[in-house]
Amino acid sequence: MAEPAAQMRFWGWGESDHAGGLPEHALEFLRQTIGTSGPHPPVALEQVVLEPTRLPEAVRGELAGICGSKHVRDGHLERVLHAAGKGYPDLVRLRAGEPEGAPDAVVHPADHAQVMAVLSLCSARSVAVVAFGGGTSVVGGLAPLRGEHEAVISLDLARMGGLLKLDRSSCTATVGAGMRGPALERLLSGEGLTLGHFPQSFEYVSLGGCAATRSAGQASTGYGSIEKMILGLRLAAPAGEIALAPLPASAAGPGLRQLLIGSEGTLGVISEVSLRLRRAPEARAYEGVFFESFAAGSAALRELAAEHVLPDVARLSDEQETRMSLALAGRGGIKGAIGRGYLGARGYSGGALAILGFEGATGEVAFRRRRALQLLRRAGGLPVGTAPGRAWLKGRFGAPYLRDELLEHGVMVETLETATQWADLEALHARVGEAIGSSLGTPSLVMCHLSHVYESGASLYFTFLAPQREGAEIEQWRDVKRAASQAIIDGGGTITHHHAVGRDHAPWMSSEVGEEGLRVLAAVKAELDPAGIMNPGKLLSVSR
Numbered sequence: 001m002a003e004p005a006a007q008m009r010f011w012g013w014g015e016s017d018h019a020g021g022l023p024e025h026a027l028e029f030l031r032q033t034i035g036t037s038g039p040h041p042p043v044a045l046e047q048v049v050l051e052p053t054r055l056p057e058a059v060r061g062e063l064a065g066i067c068g069s070k071h072v073r074d075g076h077l078e079r080v081l082h083a084a085g086k087g088y089p090d091l092v093r094l095r096a097g098e099p100e101g102a103p104d105a106v107v108h109p110a111d112h113a114q115v116m117a118v119l120s121l122c123s124a125r126s127v128a129v130v131a132f133g134g135g136t137s138v139v140g141g142l143a144p145l146r147g148e149h150e151a152v153i154s155l156d157l158a159r160m161g162g163l164l165k166l167d168r169s170s171c172t173a174t175v176g177a178g179m180r181g182p183a184l185e186r187l188l189s190g191e192g193l194t195l196g197h198f199p200q201s202f203e204y205v206s207l208g209g210c211a212a213t214r215s216a217g218q219a220s221t222g223y224g225s226i227e228k229m230i231l232g233l234r235l236a237a238p239a240g241e242i243a244l245a246p247l248p249a250s251a252a253g254p255g256l257r258q259l260l261i262g263s264e265g266t267l268g269v270i271s272e273v274s275l276r277l278r279r280a281p282e283a284r285a286y287e288g289v290f291f292e293s294f295a296a297g298s299a300a301l302r303e304l305a306a307e308h309v310l311p312d313v314a315r316l317s318d319e320q321e322t323r324m325s326l327a328l329a330g331r332g333g334i335k336g337a338i339g340r341g342y343l344g345a346r347g348y349s350g351g352a353l354a355i356l357g358f359e360g361a362t363g364e365v366a367f368r369r370r371r372a373l374q375l376l377r378r379a380g381g382l383p384v385g386t387a388p389g390r391a392w393l394k395g396r397f398g399a400p401y402l403r404d405e406l407l408e409h410g411v412m413v414e415t416l417e418t419a420t421q422w423a424d425l426e427a428l429h430a431r432v433g434e435a436i437g438s439s440l441g442t443p444s445l446v447m448c449h450l451s452h453v454y455e456s457g458a459s460l461y462f463t464f465l466a467p468q469r470e471g472a473e474i475e476q477w478r479d480v481k482r483a484a485s486q487a488i489i490d491g492g493g494t495i496t497h498h499h500a501v502g503r504d505h506a507p508w509m510s511s512e513v514g515e516e517g518l519r520v521l522a523a524v525k526a527e528l529d530p531a532g533i534m535n536p537g538k539l540l541s542v543s544r
């Protein structure tokens, strides 16, 4: 059985002893560009307002009969910790002590059999079930909605985090769904292996949650996103179980694995995942390359994709994001290494910075890197050394801590993402950026980077900041989210490249898969979850 995962702050990211503190120059930059206010500290835990639990005592007893009484909890802290994910509106509400709701109890099953028994009981007793992995959803995927049911429980899979099998010759591993990303990588590094899945939320994600959300890590350009890594899985559904063996490939009909990956807890609970592993990289080369514009940089990355020499990590910041990164890095950071003097002398005034990371066997990394840099130079790229790459690696999991700091200073900070074909990428970048900017008004900062590069296109990841509209923070967020989502759909992008659908993107699902597509998904749900207890209001919900 797995170690219990460390407990995150209920109102933000990380654990309570994590030191924050925006450097003064970064704060000054924010004061000058968008303005700050505050401090706006979160309320104390005791001040968080929850409705009394609605779980009938008899059902609580039956759940305790399955999992053990100490694994069915309804204490204040436990319910608050499972009341939401880590999206911007979740944090705004939790910091104010006003979550939308909370599960009526939190249940911690030990294994697949207990999950099956819990789902069967909840179906019979009309209790909704929200699977809870790492708790990092940013799309309302964990909202404890009861739907039409009497009560709702959060099914926390942290106890199901063990290594079930490691097959060294096939380079595969089977793990319990609750295993956290860092725990898996620690285990694999002892074997000279890696999964290579590093979302920005890596420190807390569970492998089951990644599977359920079709997640993509920062190195997905090289390692692929989770859907490419999962070879087999086991699903516990109210109607029964589906077990798919870890095969390298199969032509046995439509891809059932792919139907379950990304199902977001609406069809059942993914209890085990079998993963393709890789040898841990012998060599790593991370560096920066400057382009005169975002358009020039994206054309260069497109060329690398066509020539099959893409790095494993490829991120190209647009002009606004580059400016912001340089400002926040300060004199000693990236700015020192590639500051105005260096770039100015070479004829670059603004520009777009790309971070490229190559990983693998020493000779292979050297070959790919040499060829890639040759092509990038030809496309107008200016290599600026390893300092930006090292700085990015050091700070790669730091943004969520920064977000907490910004909220403390009255700054709205949100991200959203999409993907499209190369042919539409520039227009989509402009359209979504404009939609976000005009919804926020001034002052605001809207920036974007291109990442997760494919032969046919890439993902666009937007980050935006604005002064919070005090007292109307959620309306402000809803307005900008709606405007951006509509711009994404109108511009031919996907409503989500890797954050998943949850509740927030559900209204745009029909634009993505069509009404008939939605009916097919609903029919699958009706088969696996006839009582409709699994994660109500997510993925398939059509209400706007």
Ligand SMILES: Cc1cc2nc3c(=O)[nH]c(=O)nc-3n(C[C@H](O)[C@H](O)[C@H](O)COP(=O)(O)OP(=O)(O)OC[C@H]3O[C@@H](n4cnc5c(N)ncnc54)[C@H](O)[C@@H]3O)c2cc1C
Pocket (backbone or CB within 6 Å): 085, 086, 087, 130, 131, 132, 133, 134, 135, 136, 137, 138, 141, 142, 157, 177, 178, 198, 199, 200, 201, 204, 205, 206, 207, 208, 209, 210, 211, 212, 213, 214, 215, 216, 217, 218, 263, 264, 265, 266, 268, 269, 270, 271, 399, 400, 498, 499, 500, 502, 535, 538
């Ligand atoms: C700061 C930050 C950065 C992020 N960066 C990235 C990123 O780089 N790439 C990326 O892909 N995502 C990113 N995310 C989003 C999030 O981390 C991913 O969606 C992640 O895969 C969720 O995993 P989790 O274990 O935390 O799942 P949870 O948040 O616990 O659950 C997510 C959804 O899946 C369901 N679920 C969870 N476990 C299971 C299971 N075993 N079976 C069935 N359903 C289940 C839940 O009910 C919920 O609907 C980020 C989030 C934050 C807060």
